[in-house]
Amino acid sequence: MSAAMVELRGVHKSFGSLEVLRGVDLRVDPGEVTVILGPSGSGKSTLLRTVNHLEKVDSGSISVDGELVGYRRIGDRLHELPEREILRQRTKIGFVFQNFNLFPHLTVHQNVTEAPLSAQRRPKAEVNALATRLLERVGLADKARSYPGRLSGGQQQRVAIARALALEPKVILFDEPTSALDPELVGEVLDTVKDLAGSGTTMIVVTHEVGFAREVADTVVFMDEGRIVEQGPPSEVLDAPRHERTRLFLSKVL
Amino acid sequence: MPVEFSGTDGGDTHGAAAKAAKAPPARVRTHRGYGGNRVLLASTSRTATLPAGGAPADRGDTRETRTGEPPPKVITTRHPWRWVAAAGIAVLLAMAASALITNPAWEWEVVGEYLFAPSVLRAVVFTLELTALGIVFGFLLGTVLALMRLSGNPLLNSVAWGYIALFRSVPLILQLLFWYNLALLYPRISFGVPFGPAFFDIGTMDLIGPVTAAALGLALHQAAYAAEIVRAGLLSVDHGQREAAAALGIPRARQLFRIILPQAMRSIVPTAGNEIIGLVKGTSVVYIMALPELFYQVQVIYNRNGRVIALLLVATIWYLVMTSVMSVAQHYIERYYGRGRG
Known part of the structure; x- marks a missing residue:
């Protein structure tokens, strides 16, 4: 068995008295696409946010590419890393937000080049060329000098994907990338994500698009009430779910 | 079968549209700022047919009235009180300017002397x-x-x-x-x-x-x-x-x-x-x-x-x-x- 790209072990997380994650174990192999489905409030977004330490965990461990995220193990204890170290780790983990969160005062090109320049300190010429290439890849080469506010939601999300790719991360996390989009714009974003999946990028995608999961996922994970109910290839989880909870959810969204 | 259709939004404009539709060509007066309604009124002020698909005829179609009458002109609302208010303010401004210039106590030449x-x-x-x-x-x-x-x-x-x-x-x-x-x-x-x-x-x-x-x-x-x-x-x-x-x-x-x-x-x-x-x-x-x-x-x-x-x-x-x-x-x-x- 080869080393996992992302590995979560016994992850617990509470917001106050509300326990959102109740012991989650998950393993994502290199090049694999994992799609997390589940009803609202099942903890899937929180789970995704713990992977790049946007949320701290209460217990359990998360590692990406063999390195613990956000903590250092000393004996049997995990000590939280200084912020500088966490920021460095995050450059290996791309994150695409539901609301895009592009920087509105920077051009599309600057949005893409900002992190490689300031977080990775790569040479300007190289980063500029990279940004041009990535914007071409998401079909927005002609928008490089526009500000995000001039773009449609679908175009903004594609810029956000290019921005995440610019760090050349080991894994990309998508947090409901199409939920804030008008229905007719969902397709262009999903196509971009599919294209990435085809190129062998390791991805974890939280989404409500069951059709997308069926088409792209290597593994579908169904979560409910802070736990993984079942996981497996789409043909099993989506077409022949073993758990009543999964069947009920699928009957509602399909 | 020819179908008559008229604007349905806004009670006031609806009345105007209905009146205009009865007796074309009418001069329709609208309020400034209701751009959308103005277009609607212009096209509803005469009868028009619905095309086969049932969608309302677009503006291009309605330009050719079947009776051959020219489309009614749109006259925007006049604001006579604005002119009255403007005249009043102009008089007051002139009075203020005169008071500043003609009163020697302001000593404008001294102002000029010390300004720089x-x-x-x-x-x-x-x-x-x-x-x-x-x-x-x-x-x-x-x-x-x-x-x-x-x-x-x-x-x-x-x-x-x-x-x-x-x-x-x-x-x-x-x-x-x-x-x-x-x-x-x-x-x-x-x-x-x-x-x-x-x-x-x-x-x-x-x-x-x-x-x-x-x-x-x-x-x-x-x-x-x-x-x-x-x-x-x-x-x-x-x-x-x-x-x-x-x-x-x-x-x-x-x-x-x-x-x-x-x-x-x-x-x-x-x-x-x-x-x-x-x-x-x-x-x-x-x-x-x-x-x-x-x-x-x-x-x-x-x-x-x-x-x-x-x-x-x-x-x-x-x-x-x-x-x-x-x-x-x-x-x-x-x-x-x-x-x-x-």
Whole structure:
């Protein structure tokens, strides 16, 4: 068995008295696409946010590419890393937000080049060329000098994907990338994500698009009430779910 | 079968449309600002057929009326009272101008004589210097205070809160007098290890002269206000922006100066502009320290020659010029920070 790209072990997380994650174990192999489905409030977004330490965990461990995220193990204890170290780790983990969160005062090109320049300190010429290439890849080469506010939601999300790719991360996390989009714009974003999946990028995608999961996922994970109910290839989880909870959810969204 | 259709939104316009439809070609009067309705009324003021698909005929179709009559003209609502009000204001303005020009007591020739007098120009420059010092150091300290207020450290937070409360509560003129008279409280100031040995000390009067005292007083007072302005600006930036910057691994300081502050500037600049203009005029308080800023300088001159009104006018004109230039500058700064927000 080869080393996992992302590995979560016994992850617990509470917001106050509300326990959102109740012991989650998950393993994502290199090049694999994992799609997390589940009803609202099942903890899937929180789970995704713990992977790049946007949320701290209460217990359990998360590692990406063999390195613990956000903590250092000393004996049997995990000590939280200084912020500088966490920021460095995050450059290996791309994150695409539901609301895009592009920087509105920077051009599309600057949005893409900002992190490689300031977080990775790569040479300007190289980063500029990279940004041009990535914007071409998401079909927005002609928008490089526009500000995000001039773009449609679908175009903004594609810029956000290019921005995440610019760090050349080991894994990309998508947090409901199409939920804030008008229905007719969902397709262009999903196509971009599919294209990435085809190129062998390791991805974890939280989404409500069951059709997308069926088409792209290597593994579908169904979560409910802070736990993984079942996981497996789409043909099993989506077409022949073993758990009543999964069947009920699928009957509602399909 | 020909189908008649008419506008259905708005009771008033609906009535007008129905009337127009009965007796084409009617002259339809509409209210300005109802652009959508105007188009609708023009096309509903005569009968039209629905095409086979059932969709309403578009404007191109309705232009050819079946009866061959020209489409009715649209006349917008007239506003006769606006003209009456404008005439009234014009008369009042003329009266004011006449009162300013014809009354010799304004002494316009004296105003002209002193407007560019070297001592007045020097006072204008000094006023601008005091303003610049107050604003630059006020906003630097204010930004630090704002960051302290937003920090998770309760001591930093409450110290900043206390500073803001204190310096906003005491009138500026009192604060200036305290700084001016600091030497009465602490004749000498020493630098060294806190509660330990001093490396050197210096007379307070030598360290804090009247100009320093004035600039210090203005800046420390301004900082309290600037802190709240900057804090409000930082809070106005969407939380997702900081999160996105953090997720991209952008270093902490860079997050603040490249991502958060430039966006905060959009709400900081208009209020800060107010503050700067306020401070230009606020420097006149410094006259109590006998410093030759604009207001003090004109007082000196009119105490000598007795031309009080003319010299107050000189000061007024200069304050107007300074604040007007700043308002224009503010417009361009706002436009710069508003970029990307069509």
